[in-house]
Amino acid sequence: MLAIHPSGLSLEDIPTSSAILGVSLANPTFAGPSLPPLLDWATLHFGEVVILFGDYLERHNVPSADPTVAASAAMQKANHLRAYIERCVSRFPSGRFSFQSAYDLMRQELFAKAYTTLIQHYEADSPFQETVLSDVNEYIERKPRVLGTEKDEMVRRSVAYILEELALFSLLTEQGHRVQIYPGRHLRVFTALASQRLHTPLTGLNQLICIDVQVGH
Numbered sequence: 001m002l003a004i005h006p007s008g009l010s011l012e013d014i015p016t017s018s019a020i021l022g023v024s025l026a027n028p029t030f031a032g033p034s035l036p037p038l039l040d041w042a043t044l045h046f047g048e049v050v051i052l053f054g055d056y057l058e059r060h061n062v063p064s065a066d067p068t069v070a071a072s073a074a075m076q077k078a079n080h081l082r083a084y085i086e087r088c089v090s091r092f093p094s095g096r097f098s099f100q101s102a103y104d105l106m107r108q109e110l111f112a113k114a115y116t117t118l119i120q121h122y123e124a125d126s127p128f129q130e131t132v133l134s135d136v137n138e139y140i141e142r143k144p145r146v147l148g149t150e151k152d153e154m155v156r157r158s159v160a161y162i163l164e165e166l167a168l169f170s171l172l173t174e175q176g177h178r179v180q181i182y183p184g185r186h187l188r189v190f191t192a193l194a195s196q197r198l199h200t201p202l203t204g205l206n207q208l209i210c211i212d213v214q215v216g217h
């Protein structure tokens with residue numbers, strides 16, 4: 001099953017040269033038997049698939065008040081998952097997949113500029129802020145509260161996660177990778193941007209095409 005944003009588009013309308021597959025460490029699809037059919041589907045429809053590992057993003061989800069401990073735990077978890085994904089990718093011809101790390105991209109000056117722009121936009125644009133917070137609140141309602149963690153802190157971390165994620169995708173869209181595929185449902189802020197209900201000062205984000213993909217094993 002597929003859901004394409006903006007609605008009204010079909011796969012025949014979408015650029016097929018490349019797509020981004022964002023890896024969320026919390027999504028079980030990436031660690032289990034549903035990943036190979038997802039990769040099969042992606043290579044059937046796109047010439048190149050850029051796999052973006054949300055490794056350093058995951059630190060926001062680690063229940064530690066020590067940023068160094070949280071970052072180390074996130075990277076360790078990501079490296080374990082990446083090893084499995086690389087094994088799954090190894091059966092495809094060279095060039096069909098490339099890998100990008102959130103950690104590496106976030107060390108670039110372009111990322112810092114994009115992230116700062118999004119923070120300012122978040123503070124100034126009420127519809128954008130409200131959409132991000134709706135995603136955050138839905139996530140927090142699903143996630144068990146960690147003992148000793150205040151809700152305000154969870155909101156702060158989750159907002160930072162989403163804005164960092166958006167900044168990362170803005171860098172890749174500027175490289176010409178407009179299509180984003182994800183196993184499951186995209187965040188509201190992504191689909192709202194793709195559907196032109198929201199806009200940001202980052203041009204690439206305003207050109208996103210998001211595809212929700214449901215694959216089974």
